[in-house]
Amino acid sequence: MAEIMKMSILRYRPETDEKPVWQSYDVPYNHETSILDALGYIKDELDPTLSYRWSCRMAICGSCGMMVNGQPKLGCKAFLRDYAGGELKLEALANFPIERDLVVDMSDFIAKLESIKPYIITQEPRSLDDGCTTQTPKQMEQYKQFSMCINCGLCYAACPQYGLDNKFTGPAALALIHRYNNDTRDQGKAERMKFINEEAGVWGCTFVGNCSVVCPKGVDPAAAIQLGKVESAKDYVIQMFKPGE
Amino acid sequence: MSRSHEPIFWGLFGAGGMVAALILPIFIVITGLLYPLGIIPAELLAYDRIFAFASSWWGALILLVVICFPLWLSLHRLYHCLHDFKIHAGVRTQTVFYGIAYTATIASIVLVLVL
Structure with missing residues (x-):
């Protein structure tokens, strides 16, 4: 039986949002679910409008950097199990201008x-x-x-x-x-x-x-x-x- | 592209760091603990002994090293802390900070030579 994690994501859609806004999703996870997997679940099952960068899923491409509870992490190398019992707050990488949702201008x-x-x-x-x-x-x-x-x-x-x-x-x-x-x-x-x-x-x-x-x-x-x-x-x-x- | 003059101040900062980490603690233990608690006899730090120490060339050198380098360390660190606190100080502030260290260094040298 999968656990449920509440994930809050700082959304920013330049055509509708004046400034970034928080949006929450309930995501089922198990021992193997990475944050990148969880974002894939949200995109496929809950909200196809969510934007984020990713490619290799194995800490080689360097695409999925984001702030996880205020710390810069790769989404593919951070796992929901390590945040069990708490809440996950995802934001675009700090110190870069936000282009859209979790995508920054590098x-x-x-x-x-x-x-x-x-x-x-x-x-x-x-x-x-x-x-x-x-x-x-x-x-x-x-x-x-x-x-x-x-x-x-x-x-x-x-x-x-x-x-x-x-x-x-x-x-x-x-x-x-x-x-x-x-x-x-x-x-x-x-x-x-x-x-x-x-x-x-x-x-x-x-x-x-x-x-x-x-x-x-x-x-x-x-x-x-x-x-x-x-x-x-x-x-x-x-x-x-x-x-x- | 212009070269930064930071190496001068970083060098003095680094020297101050070494002194502050390795030598100052010994001075603090002697003058702040051992002497006031009476663990070392008071006459060891008597005026004429310390005066003789400060008047010798090697004593003067030790005093200068212990006084001047930590001054450059502290003022360099404080100056960079301003930036961390979002006070983006310019050349004028830099001159004031390093000027204090410079003036105090010159004053120490003069005082030690007079002794």
């Missing part, structure tokens, strides 16, 4: 990810004839965890600094800079340092650390940013002895 986040040159840069063009670039396990360990990011945006919803001022480059993009700067195949660090050295770069962070707490993939953006501060501080001292730069 353009600013995507633009930031793209702006920091998140790809391997080499000084000389390489061809297939050059063969593989090998790496030792130790060299790979330097950046691997930071390459696990799925661009879900939960860290931006968790970051109070991004919430206060969205000029801040933010956790995922800064962790991605760290990922490429610490890859032995990459030679683009000098190009990326200018993004780190800005006020809106690593210096916009006050080390609250919530980004690392909410990351569903075990990435530690807060650590990447603090290491970025050390790099930026070294860079600051070096440029003092290089006039004209």
Whole structure:
């Protein structure tokens, strides 16, 4: 016999709602029901007008980020059983403009990810004839965890600094800079340092650390940013002895 | 894109953090607990002993480290707390906050040299 969970969802339909409004649904669930499953049940059985993003159902695509009782979570990785006996309140990801219901406008986040040159840069063009670039396990360990990011945006919803001022480059993009700067195949660090050295770069962070707490993939953006501060501080001292730069 | 000057203040903040975490507790235990409770004899902290300590070059250096770096730590943290409390302070406020730390640092250096 399935239990029933009361789920309140912050709805926003721009053509009819002046501002977001709460709407409640009673959803049957068992031990295996994820929040994404519950949203599917609402959409199929109770209210086809509900909008939310989803794709893979297995914490790979990063589409179903939302606020679950005020905490940023992936809908597919959060389960109703963990909220048994209580109520579930779902809202669109914090710190992003709501487009519709649980769908947010992520353009600013995507633009930031793209702006920091998140790809391997080499000084000389390489061809297939050059063969593989090998790496030792130790060299790979330097950046691997930071390459696990799925661009879900939960860290931006968790970051109070991004919430206060969205000029801040933010956790995922800064962790991605760290990922490429610490890859032995990459030679683009000098190009990326200018993004780190800005006020809106690593210096916009006050080390609250919530980004690392909410990351569903075990990435530690807060650590990447603090290491970025050390790099930026070294860079600051070096440029003092290089006039004209 | 302009480079932030934050590394200077972050460096002083970091140094202050180390001092506040590792050295200040020892000073607090000695002057706040051990001395008032009479666990260490009062004459150990007698005026002429402390004066001799502060007059030596190494004593002066210890005093400067213990006074100045935590000042930069606190004022840097307070300045950034303003932002967290949604008071978006500009260069003028920044100048006041770091100015206090700067003035107090200079004053400490002068006083220690005079001793």
